[in-house]
Amino acid sequence: MLRFEDVTLRYDDGPVLAGFDLAVAPGELVVLLGPSGCGKTSLLRLACGLAAPSSGRVVNGFGRTAVVFQEPRLLPWWPALDNVAFALAAQGVTRATARHRARALLDRFGFTDADTRKRPAALSGGMQSRVAIARALVVRPDLVLMDEPFAALDVGLRRDLQDLVRAAVTETGLAALFVTHDVTEAVRLADRLVVLSARPARIVHDERNQPRDEPAAMFRAAAALLDRPVVRAALLAPAAG
Protein backbone atom coordinates (compact mmCIF):
# COMPACT_ATOMS: atom_id res chain seq x y z
CA MET A 1 0.00 0.00 0.00
CA LEU A 2 1.18 3.50 -0.86
CA ARG A 3 -0.47 6.19 1.22
CA PHE A 4 -0.35 9.98 1.09
CA GLU A 5 -1.65 11.20 4.45
CA ASP A 6 -2.55 14.87 4.69
CA VAL A 7 0.48 15.74 2.60
CA THR A 8 1.49 19.33 2.02
CA LEU A 9 4.35 20.25 -0.26
CA ARG A 10 5.49 23.84 -0.64
CA TYR A 11 8.01 25.21 -3.09
CA ASP A 12 9.33 28.77 -3.03
CA ASP A 13 6.55 29.92 -5.33
CA GLY A 14 3.74 28.48 -3.23
CA PRO A 15 2.02 25.22 -2.28
CA VAL A 16 2.00 22.35 -4.79
CA LEU A 17 -0.02 20.04 -2.57
CA ALA A 18 -2.20 20.99 0.39
CA GLY A 19 -3.70 18.36 2.68
CA PHE A 20 -3.50 15.66 0.02
CA ASP A 21 -4.76 12.11 0.72
CA LEU A 22 -4.50 9.11 -1.59
CA ALA A 23 -3.95 5.36 -1.24
CA VAL A 24 -2.78 2.95 -3.92
CA ALA A 25 -3.57 -0.72 -3.23
CA PRO A 26 -1.56 -3.72 -4.47
CA GLY A 27 -2.47 -4.84 -7.99
CA GLU A 28 -4.28 -1.69 -9.07
CA LEU A 29 -3.28 0.69 -11.81
CA VAL A 30 -4.19 4.16 -10.62
CA VAL A 31 -4.08 6.89 -13.22
CA LEU A 32 -3.59 10.44 -11.98
CA LEU A 33 -5.14 12.79 -14.47
CA GLY A 34 -4.56 16.50 -14.10
CA PRO A 35 -3.65 19.69 -15.92
CA SER A 36 -0.01 20.52 -16.65
CA GLY A 37 1.90 21.85 -13.68
CA CYS A 38 -0.69 20.75 -11.11
CA GLY A 39 1.79 18.76 -9.02
CA LYS A 40 1.44 15.26 -10.50
CA THR A 41 5.17 14.85 -10.89
CA SER A 42 5.70 16.08 -7.33
CA LEU A 43 3.40 13.30 -6.10
CA LEU A 44 5.57 10.70 -7.79
CA ARG A 45 8.75 12.28 -6.44
CA LEU A 46 7.27 12.08 -2.95
CA ALA A 47 6.28 8.45 -3.50
CA CYS A 48 9.78 7.37 -4.52
CA GLY A 49 11.59 9.44 -1.92
CA LEU A 50 13.15 12.02 -4.25
CA ALA A 51 11.23 14.70 -2.36
CA ALA A 52 10.03 15.00 1.24
CA PRO A 53 6.66 16.48 2.23
CA SER A 54 6.60 19.87 3.98
CA SER A 55 4.06 18.31 6.35
CA GLY A 56 2.03 15.11 6.51
CA ARG A 57 3.29 11.62 5.70
CA VAL A 58 4.02 9.51 2.66
CA VAL A 59 4.03 5.82 3.57
CA ASN A 60 5.28 3.44 0.94
CA GLY A 61 4.66 -0.11 2.15
CA PHE A 62 5.57 -1.72 -1.17
CA GLY A 63 8.70 -3.83 -1.12
CA ARG A 64 10.28 -2.60 -4.31
CA THR A 65 9.41 0.59 -6.14
CA ALA A 66 10.49 1.37 -9.69
CA VAL A 67 10.15 4.63 -11.58
CA VAL A 68 9.67 5.44 -15.25
CA PHE A 69 10.48 9.10 -15.74
CA GLN A 70 9.05 11.51 -18.28
CA GLU A 71 12.26 11.17 -20.32
CA PRO A 72 13.92 7.75 -20.71
CA ARG A 73 16.98 8.87 -18.66
CA LEU A 74 19.22 6.23 -20.19
CA LEU A 75 22.99 6.12 -19.70
CA PRO A 76 24.19 7.31 -23.13
CA TRP A 77 27.54 5.51 -22.97
CA TRP A 78 26.18 2.03 -22.43
CA PRO A 79 24.20 -0.26 -24.69
CA ALA A 80 20.50 -0.94 -24.12
CA LEU A 81 21.32 -4.23 -22.41
CA ASP A 82 23.57 -2.61 -19.79
CA ASN A 83 21.03 0.13 -19.19
CA VAL A 84 18.46 -2.48 -18.19
CA ALA A 85 20.98 -4.61 -16.30
CA PHE A 86 22.01 -1.48 -14.35
CA ALA A 87 18.82 -1.64 -12.27
CA LEU A 88 19.56 -5.25 -11.34
CA ALA A 89 23.22 -4.54 -10.61
CA ALA A 90 22.00 -1.81 -8.26
CA GLN A 91 20.06 -4.51 -6.40
CA GLY A 92 23.21 -6.57 -5.99
CA VAL A 93 22.45 -9.09 -8.75
CA THR A 94 25.63 -10.48 -10.32
CA ARG A 95 26.64 -9.15 -13.72
CA ALA A 96 26.00 -12.41 -15.60
CA THR A 97 22.54 -12.95 -14.10
CA ALA A 98 21.66 -9.29 -14.56
CA ARG A 99 22.56 -9.35 -18.23
CA HIS A 100 20.74 -12.63 -18.73
CA ARG A 101 17.52 -11.33 -17.19
CA ALA A 102 17.83 -8.00 -19.00
CA ARG A 103 18.28 -9.80 -22.33
CA ALA A 104 15.23 -12.00 -21.69
CA LEU A 105 13.01 -9.00 -20.93
CA LEU A 106 14.29 -6.93 -23.88
CA ASP A 107 13.63 -9.95 -26.08
CA ARG A 108 9.99 -9.94 -24.91
CA PHE A 109 9.90 -6.21 -25.65
CA GLY A 110 10.81 -6.90 -29.27
CA PHE A 111 14.55 -6.20 -29.23
CA THR A 112 16.81 -8.21 -31.50
CA ASP A 113 20.21 -9.23 -30.19
CA ALA A 114 21.77 -6.45 -32.27
CA ASP A 115 19.33 -3.89 -30.80
CA THR A 116 20.33 -4.78 -27.26
CA ARG A 117 23.92 -3.88 -28.13
CA LYS A 118 23.00 -0.42 -29.46
CA ARG A 119 23.59 2.66 -27.41
CA PRO A 120 20.55 4.86 -26.69
CA ALA A 121 21.44 7.45 -29.35
CA ALA A 122 21.22 4.73 -31.99
CA LEU A 123 17.70 3.74 -30.86
CA SER A 124 14.45 5.43 -31.88
CA GLY A 125 12.39 7.33 -29.29
CA GLY A 126 9.99 4.40 -28.93
CA MET A 127 12.83 1.94 -28.40
CA GLN A 128 14.40 4.24 -25.80
CA SER A 129 11.09 4.31 -23.91
CA ARG A 130 10.96 0.52 -24.05
CA VAL A 131 14.43 0.33 -22.53
CA ALA A 132 13.32 2.68 -19.74
CA ILE A 133 10.23 0.56 -19.03
CA ALA A 134 12.32 -2.61 -19.13
CA ARG A 135 14.77 -1.06 -16.65
CA ALA A 136 11.83 -0.44 -14.29
CA LEU A 137 10.16 -3.83 -14.72
CA VAL A 138 13.28 -6.02 -14.75
CA VAL A 139 13.64 -5.76 -10.97
CA ARG A 140 10.12 -7.22 -10.60
CA PRO A 141 8.83 -4.24 -8.63
CA ASP A 142 5.72 -4.26 -6.46
CA LEU A 143 4.95 -0.68 -7.38
CA VAL A 144 5.87 1.22 -10.50
CA LEU A 145 5.57 5.00 -10.71
CA MET A 146 5.18 6.36 -14.22
CA ASP A 147 5.40 10.03 -15.06
CA GLU A 148 3.85 10.69 -18.47
CA PRO A 149 6.29 8.19 -19.94
CA PHE A 150 4.78 8.27 -23.43
CA ALA A 151 4.03 12.00 -23.78
CA ALA A 152 6.67 12.48 -26.47
CA LEU A 153 5.64 9.52 -28.64
CA ASP A 154 3.23 9.25 -31.56
CA VAL A 155 -0.16 7.59 -31.14
CA GLY A 156 0.69 4.14 -32.54
CA LEU A 157 3.82 3.76 -30.43
CA ARG A 158 2.00 5.03 -27.41
CA ARG A 159 -0.67 2.32 -27.80
CA ASP A 160 2.01 -0.37 -28.05
CA LEU A 161 3.70 0.79 -24.89
CA GLN A 162 0.43 1.24 -23.02
CA ASP A 163 -0.36 -2.40 -23.85
CA LEU A 164 3.06 -3.39 -22.54
CA VAL A 165 2.42 -1.65 -19.23
CA ARG A 166 -1.15 -2.89 -18.92
CA ALA A 167 0.00 -6.46 -19.59
CA ALA A 168 2.75 -6.18 -16.97
CA VAL A 169 0.26 -5.00 -14.35
CA THR A 170 -2.29 -7.69 -15.20
CA GLU A 171 0.25 -10.53 -15.40
CA THR A 172 2.38 -9.78 -12.39
CA GLY A 173 -0.14 -8.08 -10.13
CA LEU A 174 2.07 -5.10 -9.49
CA ALA A 175 0.59 -1.77 -8.50
CA ALA A 176 1.10 1.27 -10.68
CA LEU A 177 0.66 4.97 -10.23
CA PHE A 178 0.52 6.43 -13.71
CA VAL A 179 0.51 10.15 -14.32
CA THR A 180 -0.85 11.62 -17.53
CA HIS A 181 -2.79 14.57 -18.86
CA ASP A 182 -4.21 12.54 -21.74
CA VAL A 183 -7.82 11.53 -21.01
CA THR A 184 -7.94 8.70 -23.57
CA GLU A 185 -4.72 7.24 -22.22
CA ALA A 186 -6.26 7.35 -18.76
CA VAL A 187 -9.47 5.48 -19.65
CA ARG A 188 -7.51 2.98 -21.73
CA LEU A 189 -5.23 1.98 -18.85
CA ALA A 190 -6.76 2.68 -15.48
CA ASP A 191 -8.34 0.43 -12.90
CA ARG A 192 -8.98 3.62 -11.02
CA LEU A 193 -9.10 7.17 -12.28
CA VAL A 194 -8.16 10.06 -10.04
CA VAL A 195 -8.64 13.57 -11.40
CA LEU A 196 -6.65 16.39 -9.85
CA SER A 197 -7.36 20.11 -9.81
CA ALA A 198 -4.89 22.80 -10.81
CA ARG A 199 -2.25 23.78 -8.24
CA PRO A 200 -2.38 23.13 -5.33
CA ALA A 201 -3.56 19.70 -6.46
CA ARG A 202 -6.57 18.18 -4.76
CA ILE A 203 -8.69 15.24 -5.84
CA VAL A 204 -11.84 16.45 -7.60
CA HIS A 205 -12.96 13.07 -8.89
CA ASP A 206 -12.14 9.43 -8.08
CA GLU A 207 -13.79 6.48 -9.84
CA ARG A 208 -13.25 2.81 -10.71
CA ASN A 209 -12.58 2.28 -14.39
CA GLN A 210 -12.67 -0.69 -16.72
CA PRO A 211 -9.64 -0.48 -19.05
CA ARG A 212 -10.93 -0.31 -22.63
CA ASP A 213 -9.16 -1.10 -25.82
CA GLU A 214 -11.91 -0.65 -28.38
CA PRO A 215 -11.55 2.93 -29.74
CA ALA A 216 -15.26 3.84 -29.78
CA ALA A 217 -15.78 2.66 -26.21
CA MET A 218 -12.59 4.40 -25.14
CA PHE A 219 -13.64 7.76 -26.59
CA ARG A 220 -17.16 7.37 -25.15
CA ALA A 221 -15.68 6.79 -21.71
CA ALA A 222 -13.38 9.77 -22.15
CA ALA A 223 -16.32 11.92 -23.22
CA ALA A 224 -18.41 10.75 -20.25
CA LEU A 225 -15.57 11.64 -17.93
CA LEU A 226 -15.19 15.09 -19.46
CA ASP A 227 -18.96 15.59 -19.20
CA ARG A 228 -18.63 15.87 -15.45
CA PRO A 229 -18.42 19.58 -14.60
CA VAL A 230 -15.71 19.13 -11.92
CA VAL A 231 -13.53 17.14 -14.30
CA ARG A 232 -14.07 19.57 -17.12
CA ALA A 233 -13.25 22.50 -14.84
CA ALA A 234 -10.04 20.81 -13.68
CA LEU A 235 -8.77 19.54 -17.02
CA LEU A 236 -9.92 22.19 -19.41
CA ALA A 237 -8.91 25.18 -17.28
CA PRO A 238 -6.08 27.27 -18.73
CA ALA A 239 -2.73 25.78 -17.71
CA ALA A 240 -1.07 27.29 -14.66
CA GLY A 241 2.38 28.47 -15.70
Place this chain on the structure above:
Amino acid sequence: MPMVVARGAWGLLGLAGLGLAWQLGHDALGPFVLPSPAETVERLWALIVTGQAGPALAVTGVNAIGGFLVGALLGAALGVTAGLLTPLGATLRPVLTVMLGVPPIAWVVLALLWFGPRGLAPAFTVSITVLPIVFSAAFQGILARDQKLSEMARVVGASPLLSFRMLLLPQLLDPLLPALATALAFSWKVGVMAEVLGGGTGIGGMIATERAHLDLAGTMAWILLVVALLLVCDGLLLAPMRRFLRTRRPAPAAG
Protein backbone atom coordinates in the same frame (compact mmCIF):
# COMPACT_ATOMS: atom_id res chain seq x y z
CA MET B 1 40.91 7.11 -45.76
CA PRO B 2 42.02 9.51 -48.57
CA MET B 3 41.15 12.38 -46.21
CA VAL B 4 43.50 10.94 -43.57
CA VAL B 5 46.29 10.53 -46.11
CA ALA B 6 45.76 14.08 -47.35
CA ARG B 7 45.86 15.42 -43.80
CA GLY B 8 49.09 13.51 -43.14
CA ALA B 9 50.58 14.88 -46.35
CA TRP B 10 49.72 18.46 -45.40
CA GLY B 11 51.24 17.85 -42.00
CA LEU B 12 54.49 16.66 -43.57
CA LEU B 13 54.45 19.69 -45.86
CA GLY B 14 54.20 21.92 -42.79
CA LEU B 15 57.16 20.21 -41.12
CA ALA B 16 59.16 20.40 -44.36
CA GLY B 17 58.40 24.12 -44.52
CA LEU B 18 59.68 24.53 -40.98
CA GLY B 19 62.88 22.66 -41.89
CA LEU B 20 63.33 24.87 -44.93
CA ALA B 21 62.86 28.05 -42.87
CA TRP B 22 65.43 26.72 -40.39
CA GLN B 23 67.90 26.06 -43.22
CA LEU B 24 67.30 29.52 -44.71
CA GLY B 25 67.77 31.09 -41.29
CA HIS B 26 71.02 29.19 -40.91
CA ASP B 27 72.19 30.38 -44.37
CA ALA B 28 71.36 33.98 -43.51
CA LEU B 29 72.62 34.10 -39.91
CA GLY B 30 75.53 31.68 -39.93
CA PRO B 31 76.38 28.66 -37.72
CA PHE B 32 77.13 30.70 -34.58
CA VAL B 33 73.56 31.96 -34.35
CA LEU B 34 71.65 29.06 -35.87
CA PRO B 35 73.32 25.72 -36.61
CA SER B 36 72.04 23.94 -39.71
CA PRO B 37 69.38 21.20 -39.43
CA ALA B 38 71.86 18.67 -40.78
CA GLU B 39 74.47 19.53 -38.16
CA THR B 40 71.89 19.39 -35.39
CA VAL B 41 70.58 16.00 -36.47
CA GLU B 42 74.18 14.79 -36.69
CA ARG B 43 74.80 15.94 -33.12
CA LEU B 44 71.59 14.32 -31.96
CA TRP B 45 72.64 11.05 -33.58
CA ALA B 46 76.00 11.30 -31.86
CA LEU B 47 74.26 11.84 -28.50
CA ILE B 48 72.21 8.72 -29.09
CA VAL B 49 75.06 6.43 -30.23
CA THR B 50 77.50 7.60 -27.56
CA GLY B 51 74.88 6.70 -24.94
CA GLN B 52 74.44 10.21 -23.57
CA ALA B 53 70.82 10.58 -24.68
CA GLY B 54 69.50 7.43 -23.00
CA PRO B 55 70.29 8.19 -19.35
CA ALA B 56 69.27 11.85 -19.70
CA LEU B 57 66.03 10.77 -21.29
CA ALA B 58 65.39 8.32 -18.46
CA VAL B 59 65.93 11.00 -15.79
CA THR B 60 63.68 13.50 -17.55
CA GLY B 61 61.12 10.77 -18.19
CA VAL B 62 60.96 9.85 -14.50
CA ASN B 63 60.67 13.51 -13.52
CA ALA B 64 57.99 14.33 -16.08
CA ILE B 65 55.89 11.17 -15.96
CA GLY B 66 56.31 10.60 -12.22
CA GLY B 67 55.39 14.21 -11.50
CA PHE B 68 52.51 13.99 -13.94
CA LEU B 69 51.09 10.84 -12.36
CA VAL B 70 51.23 12.23 -8.81
CA GLY B 71 49.75 15.60 -9.85
CA ALA B 72 47.06 14.04 -12.05
CA LEU B 73 45.97 11.49 -9.44
CA LEU B 74 45.83 14.07 -6.66
CA GLY B 75 44.12 16.62 -8.93
CA ALA B 76 41.49 14.14 -10.13
CA ALA B 77 40.77 12.79 -6.64
CA LEU B 78 40.53 16.29 -5.15
CA GLY B 79 38.45 17.57 -8.08
CA VAL B 80 35.94 14.73 -7.83
CA THR B 81 35.66 15.03 -4.04
CA ALA B 82 35.33 18.82 -4.22
CA GLY B 83 32.66 18.47 -6.89
CA LEU B 84 30.65 16.07 -4.74
CA LEU B 85 31.05 17.93 -1.43
CA THR B 86 29.90 21.50 -1.91
CA PRO B 87 31.68 23.07 1.11
CA LEU B 88 34.98 21.44 0.16
CA GLY B 89 34.48 22.62 -3.41
CA ALA B 90 33.82 26.17 -2.28
CA THR B 91 36.94 26.05 -0.09
CA LEU B 92 39.31 24.50 -2.59
CA ARG B 93 38.25 26.28 -5.73
CA PRO B 94 39.88 29.67 -5.00
CA VAL B 95 43.01 27.93 -3.67
CA LEU B 96 43.38 25.98 -6.88
CA THR B 97 42.64 29.08 -8.96
CA VAL B 98 45.53 30.81 -7.20
CA MET B 99 47.73 27.78 -7.85
CA LEU B 100 46.71 27.81 -11.49
CA GLY B 101 47.69 31.47 -11.67
CA VAL B 102 51.22 30.98 -10.32
CA PRO B 103 53.55 30.72 -13.34
CA PRO B 104 55.49 27.42 -13.53
CA ILE B 105 58.77 29.36 -13.45
CA ALA B 106 57.86 30.65 -9.97
CA TRP B 107 57.26 27.08 -8.81
CA VAL B 108 60.65 26.12 -10.22
CA VAL B 109 62.37 28.79 -8.15
CA LEU B 110 60.47 27.77 -5.01
CA ALA B 111 61.13 24.08 -5.62
CA LEU B 112 64.83 24.73 -6.08
CA LEU B 113 64.89 26.57 -2.77
CA TRP B 114 62.91 23.85 -1.00
CA PHE B 115 64.43 20.72 -2.50
CA GLY B 116 67.86 21.88 -3.66
CA PRO B 117 69.03 21.94 -7.26
CA ARG B 118 68.86 18.17 -7.81
CA GLY B 119 66.42 15.51 -6.80
CA LEU B 120 62.78 16.29 -6.35
CA ALA B 121 62.59 19.85 -7.68
CA PRO B 122 61.65 19.05 -11.33
CA ALA B 123 59.12 16.33 -10.41
CA PHE B 124 57.58 18.58 -7.77
CA THR B 125 57.27 21.44 -10.23
CA VAL B 126 55.57 19.15 -12.72
CA SER B 127 53.13 17.85 -10.08
CA ILE B 128 52.20 21.27 -8.81
CA THR B 129 51.63 22.51 -12.38
CA VAL B 130 49.55 19.49 -13.39
CA LEU B 131 47.44 19.32 -10.22
CA PRO B 132 45.27 22.45 -10.69
CA ILE B 133 44.75 21.75 -14.41
CA VAL B 134 43.38 18.27 -13.71
CA PHE B 135 41.56 19.46 -10.59
CA SER B 136 39.51 22.05 -12.44
CA ALA B 137 38.61 19.62 -15.23
CA ALA B 138 37.46 16.97 -12.74
CA PHE B 139 35.65 19.56 -10.61
CA GLN B 140 33.82 21.07 -13.60
CA GLY B 141 33.04 17.59 -14.90
CA ILE B 142 31.36 16.64 -11.63
CA LEU B 143 29.48 19.95 -11.40
CA ALA B 144 28.21 19.59 -14.96
CA ARG B 145 26.99 16.03 -14.41
CA ASP B 146 23.48 15.14 -15.48
CA GLN B 147 21.37 15.43 -12.33
CA LYS B 148 18.52 13.53 -13.93
CA LEU B 149 20.75 10.51 -14.37
CA SER B 150 21.93 10.81 -10.77
CA GLU B 151 18.28 10.82 -9.66
CA MET B 152 17.61 7.74 -11.75
CA ALA B 153 20.56 5.98 -10.12
CA ARG B 154 19.26 6.96 -6.69
CA VAL B 155 15.80 5.63 -7.44
CA VAL B 156 17.09 2.24 -8.63
CA GLY B 157 19.19 2.09 -5.46
CA ALA B 158 22.64 2.11 -7.07
CA SER B 159 25.56 2.14 -4.63
CA PRO B 160 27.98 5.08 -4.80
CA LEU B 161 30.58 2.77 -6.35
CA LEU B 162 28.23 1.54 -9.09
CA SER B 163 27.06 5.11 -9.78
CA PHE B 164 30.65 6.24 -10.03
CA ARG B 165 31.56 3.54 -12.50
CA MET B 166 28.45 3.67 -14.68
CA LEU B 167 27.49 7.38 -14.47
CA LEU B 168 30.17 9.65 -13.12
CA LEU B 169 33.28 8.22 -14.72
CA PRO B 170 31.90 8.33 -18.27
CA GLN B 171 30.73 11.91 -17.69
CA LEU B 172 34.15 12.83 -16.32
CA LEU B 173 36.10 11.45 -19.27
CA ASP B 174 34.95 14.14 -21.70
CA PRO B 175 36.47 17.08 -19.77
CA LEU B 176 39.18 15.03 -18.07
CA LEU B 177 40.94 13.40 -21.02
CA PRO B 178 41.71 16.65 -22.88
CA ALA B 179 42.93 18.18 -19.60
CA LEU B 180 45.18 15.19 -19.01
CA ALA B 181 46.55 15.57 -22.54
CA THR B 182 47.33 19.24 -21.97
CA ALA B 183 48.86 18.47 -18.60
CA LEU B 184 51.05 15.70 -20.03
CA ALA B 185 52.41 17.99 -22.74
CA PHE B 186 53.07 20.59 -20.03
CA SER B 187 54.87 18.00 -17.92
CA TRP B 188 57.70 17.58 -20.41
CA LYS B 189 58.13 21.31 -20.90
CA VAL B 190 57.96 22.21 -17.23
CA GLY B 191 60.16 19.27 -16.25
CA VAL B 192 62.84 20.26 -18.73
CA MET B 193 62.58 23.89 -17.64
CA ALA B 194 63.11 22.94 -14.01
CA GLU B 195 66.09 20.82 -15.00
CA VAL B 196 67.61 23.68 -17.01
CA LEU B 197 67.46 25.95 -13.98
CA GLY B 198 68.57 23.32 -11.50
CA GLY B 199 71.32 21.70 -13.56
CA GLY B 200 71.28 17.96 -12.97
CA THR B 201 71.47 15.00 -15.31
CA GLY B 202 68.22 15.14 -17.26
CA ILE B 203 67.75 16.63 -20.72
CA GLY B 204 67.30 20.07 -19.15
CA GLY B 205 70.58 19.69 -17.30
CA MET B 206 72.28 18.79 -20.56
CA ILE B 207 70.80 21.84 -22.26
CA ALA B 208 72.15 23.98 -19.41
CA THR B 209 75.60 22.42 -19.81
CA GLU B 210 75.66 22.95 -23.58
CA ARG B 211 74.53 26.52 -23.06
CA ALA B 212 77.36 27.08 -20.59
CA HIS B 213 79.77 25.79 -23.27
CA LEU B 214 78.07 28.07 -25.81
CA ASP B 215 77.54 24.94 -27.88
CA LEU B 216 74.57 25.92 -30.00
CA ALA B 217 74.43 22.74 -32.07
CA GLY B 218 74.45 20.66 -28.88
CA THR B 219 71.69 22.77 -27.36
CA MET B 220 69.60 22.46 -30.50
CA ALA B 221 70.19 18.70 -30.57
CA TRP B 222 68.80 18.30 -27.03
CA ILE B 223 65.86 20.55 -27.88
CA LEU B 224 65.18 18.39 -30.91
CA LEU B 225 65.15 15.37 -28.62
CA VAL B 226 62.53 16.99 -26.37
CA VAL B 227 60.39 17.83 -29.39
CA ALA B 228 60.73 14.27 -30.69
CA LEU B 229 59.65 13.04 -27.26
CA LEU B 230 56.57 15.25 -27.34
CA LEU B 231 55.68 14.00 -30.80
CA VAL B 232 56.06 10.37 -29.75
CA CYS B 233 54.00 11.08 -26.64
CA ASP B 234 51.33 12.68 -28.83
CA GLY B 235 51.30 9.80 -31.29
CA LEU B 236 51.24 7.03 -28.68
CA LEU B 237 48.89 8.52 -26.10
CA LEU B 238 47.03 11.58 -27.28
CA ALA B 239 46.09 10.58 -30.82
CA PRO B 240 44.47 7.29 -29.68
CA MET B 241 42.74 9.26 -26.93
CA ARG B 242 41.32 11.77 -29.42
CA ARG B 243 40.04 8.86 -31.54
CA PHE B 244 38.49 7.28 -28.44
CA LEU B 245 36.71 10.53 -27.53
CA ARG B 246 35.34 10.78 -31.06
CA THR B 247 33.86 7.28 -30.88
CA ARG B 248 32.15 8.21 -27.59
CA ARG B 249 30.21 11.02 -29.22
CA PRO B 250 26.69 9.62 -29.51
CA ALA B 251 25.46 9.11 -33.06
CA PRO B 252 22.58 11.41 -34.04
CA ALA B 253 19.30 10.05 -32.71
CA ALA B 254 17.04 8.22 -35.14
CA GLY B 255 13.31 8.90 -35.55
